[in-house]
Amino acid sequence: MLNAERSLSVTSNNIINADTPGYSRRRVENAPVGMQLGSHQVGLGVNITSIKRLRNELTDMQMTQKRQEMGYMYEKMKTFEQLETSMASDSGGDLDMRISRLFDSFSELSNDPQDLSVRNHLLGEASQLIDKLGDISRNLDRTSEISRQNATGTIAQINDLLEDLASLNKAITVSGATGRPDHDSLDLQVQKLEKLSELVDIETMTAENGSLEVRIGGVQILSEDRARIILPDINDIDKKFGLHLENGTNIPASGGKLAASIEMYEERIPDFKNRLDLIAETLVTEINTLHRQGFGLEDDQSRNFFDPNVTSAGTIRIDEAIANNSQHIAASSMDGEAGNGEIAMAIAQLRSEQIIEGRKLLDYSVDLISNPGSNLARLRTAVETHKSEIRMLEVQQEQEAGVNIDEELSLMIRYQNAYQSAARVISSAQQMYDTLISLVR
């Protein structure tokens, strides 16, 4: 909001100080209003066109920004939807449940350490947990790949739009020179700019001859009839995605659909992946540490439960000796005591210990798998709010300006009062909602 306010004031100052004859929307031009009565001036007689143009410029600028934010949010929503599908399922086989079942199986084993069916069941649960971790890991890789492709595709779209805008620049300057503005090209230019602003944050400037200059991150990418080609710069190992021009100039792009894809590719998905890997690593380390202290049914050899050489979610596996023979699962804390289930019990109790970043493994897993859903919910609310704001701007664009500046200002003061009192009244209900929620809990 603060950024929006700052850019608003910058733009409004620009509007005030600069004549923009290149701005070619066809609007009704009214004559100045106002009159001088002796030593009194009645109504300052500001040209209605100035107010209307000022209002339209501000609204257009806001619309561009809102469209860009919508592009950003829609793209993020799409990726979070994919992540939500890969993390949580309706069938009840979510990661937290699989971890819980593994601990349940160790608990069962502690009660009946000699029962082979219990041992085989435990191996089955461990395999299912491993499969789940692997599935999620692979889905994350796929989503990462899709985000990368989306970002590359968006760059191609940006390049196409810049080409179109360069051609339009040519048509507009040629027609402008003949004194007959090419309104169709100007309208098309507006459409192309709207589309471009959904994809990436842009700065535009219209030259006196009507040609448009476009910059991304301060780098000029369109001038007159020359569009510069943007190229992606991808490092798939470190998950870095940059943009540059053919001459090597880096483009610090932000905003829009492109920024969302890059953010998901560089930050969000790797973060999910790291957290998933940490779950796998914690399971391997914690269970192995206890398991090595115990004994199986056949010999006194100390063994790991999981293969200690592979600890990521995509590679985790049961130790080969255990996988081939469930009797090697160490339930007992004493060699030769087949009925002892103390180690199995200790492993089962890991469930309630804070072993992962100061939290319980199950809580951490629930947090991970519910994260895309909660992000999605937040984004959906933000999209709804943005839709309302865009609709409000559209209505304001259609409104007629007051007959003079005094009327316009008094109208704005009325608006400001209305907005302020509405906000005060609406927010005053918060305490009541808090009380109601506390009664329910």
Place this chain on the structure above:
Amino acid sequence: MPQKNIAVFPFKILSDSVRAMDSASLRLLDVMKDQLDAIIASDAEQIMHLTEKIASAQQYLHKMEDAFIEELNRCMAGFPHGGKRITLEFLKTVYPDYSGYINEWQLRIAGNVSRLQQLQDRLLQLLQFARIQNSAMMRSVYTMGNANNIHYRQDGEKAGMISGIAVNHEG
């Protein structure tokens, strides 16, 4: 400790109170939705009118909330609650036979509050945006200085507009 008579439904008034809160919440939600449309339509008069309606709907819901709390406390009078606020969850522990009813009330109240809260957030964000947009516009208009509003004072000096006063004494 008071005796519980489960043969007679003991929460008739509480149940009526939940129903009253439900309808008051729905009424408030409706007015808030209208307010959202009025802000989108930039209709200052309608916004003011609906602000008053929202205030009265909020007051009514608040009254229903007070009545509900009072009745909840009355139902639990005599049952030790360790000085903590009496909640529906606590009511369930005392009257487990009625947990079905109480669960339904909890869902209904929580659902309404969640919808109200969501709409409130949306409204407040939209109002904040409208205020920023409007104040930026006001600032721009106040400082607007172009060929159309620059005039010459009686002493021959060039002057721009400095305020939105309708009648200005010159010279």
